[in-house]
Amino acid sequence: MALLEIKNLKLDFGAGAAAARAVDDLSLTLAAGETVCLVGESGCGKSVTAQSIARLVPTPPARYAGGEIWLNGQDVLRMSTAELRAIRGKVVSYIFQEPGASLNPVFRVGNQIQESLKLHQPGRATDAEVIRLLKLVGIPAPEQRLRNYPFEMSGGMQQRVMIAMALASEPQLLVADEPTTALDVTIQAQILDLLRDLKQRLGMAILLITHNLGIVGDLADRVAVMYAGQIVELAPARELLRRPLHPYTRALMNSVPKLRGSQDRLSAIPGNVPRIGNFPPGCRFAPRCPIARPECSASLPELLEVEPGRWVRCPYWK
Numbered sequence: 615m616a617l618l619e620i621k622n623l624k625l626d627f628g629a630g631a632a633a634a635r636a637v638d639d640l641s642l643t644l645a646a647g648e649t650v651c652l653v654g655e656s657g658c659g660k661s662v663t664a665q666s667i668a669r670l671v672p673t674p675p676a677r678y679a680g681g682e683i684w685l686n687g688q689d690v691l692r693m694s695t696a697e698l699r700a701i702r703g704k705v706v707s708y709i710f711q712e713p714g715a716s717l718n719p720v721f722r723v724g725n726q727i728q729e730s731l732k733l734h735q736p737g738r739a740t741d742a743e744v745i746r747l748l749k750l751v752g753i754p755a756p757e758q759r760l761r762n763y764p765f766e767m768s769g770g771m772q773q774r775v776m777i778a779m780a781l782a783s784e785p786q787l788l789v790a791d792e793p794t795t796a797l798d799v800t801i802q803a804q805i806l807d808l809l810r811d812l813k814q815r816l817g818m819a820i821l822l823i824t825h826n827l828g829i830v831g832d833l834a835d836r837v838a839v840m841y842a843g844q845i846v847e848l849a850p851a852r853e854l855l856r857r858p859l860h861p862y863t864r865a866l867m868n869s870v871p872k873l874r875g876s877q878d879r880l881s882a883i884p885g886n887v888p889r890i891g892n893f894p895p896g897c898r899f900a901p902r903c904p905i906a907r908p909e910c911s912a913s914l915p916e917l918l919e920v921e922p923g924r925w926v927r928c929p930y931w932k
Contacts, residue, residue, distance in 0.1 A: 620667075624637060636890045637666065650820075650822070651836075661791055703734050710791050723767070730780075787820075847863045865881075888901075896913055
């Protein structure tokens, strides 16, 4: 049984004729101990999908219009408020982008980690446990650091504190939503190395949300590429990076800066991600696609398994 199974999820914002679909018929599974990367440009619906796992998207203005979300054998969309509290943090924990905006500036970081422990592991809400968690995420001199306020720490250290808070409840699934945003490339590499190490040591599953295919190469087991509220390609990470099939995935790959060879200008994808509620007819990527045909605007293509373990939403992927 999969740890996480999302089946045909549909999520709207607004109601009635004004409703706009942000996530449309999305299906995704995640096994225990697996790392899946959800990739796409800003506005594709990645974060809304991730927050839906623990029903963190406020309703209203959002509305779950269809589908199922099964987490550790439980139907999340049918849970009561008390049942949701029990899984948030304990079964699934989140790391959000820009840790400086997530940490409370008027409380010491040690107190904030203890708050997480009191909610899920009250018997372990001690300074010793906070120090252990800070050591686990690689913060030097944790005995002193636990008394720091967030503003006294660098962005990379703040993100490590956020990871420590997420791990305090020993979750089975860690959702990392753009965890390296606003960090310089050296610190980005350190955070990704830390996530890889923690996965191996703790055996937890990771859902990594990112817009950058360049960071998923040696971290992900599988990659799901998302565009305009839908998954357009799903494949093992190495296979996808070696041979992307969907035109959007290829465009994302081409936009990653190359370290070798001459490149006068970066390759960019023309146009913009369509706004929810204003999707074009047929294939949603067709207006920006270099291989689009007139028939692409006639009907929405299905996500089909074109090779074992490889799913593509494009009939002209070859």
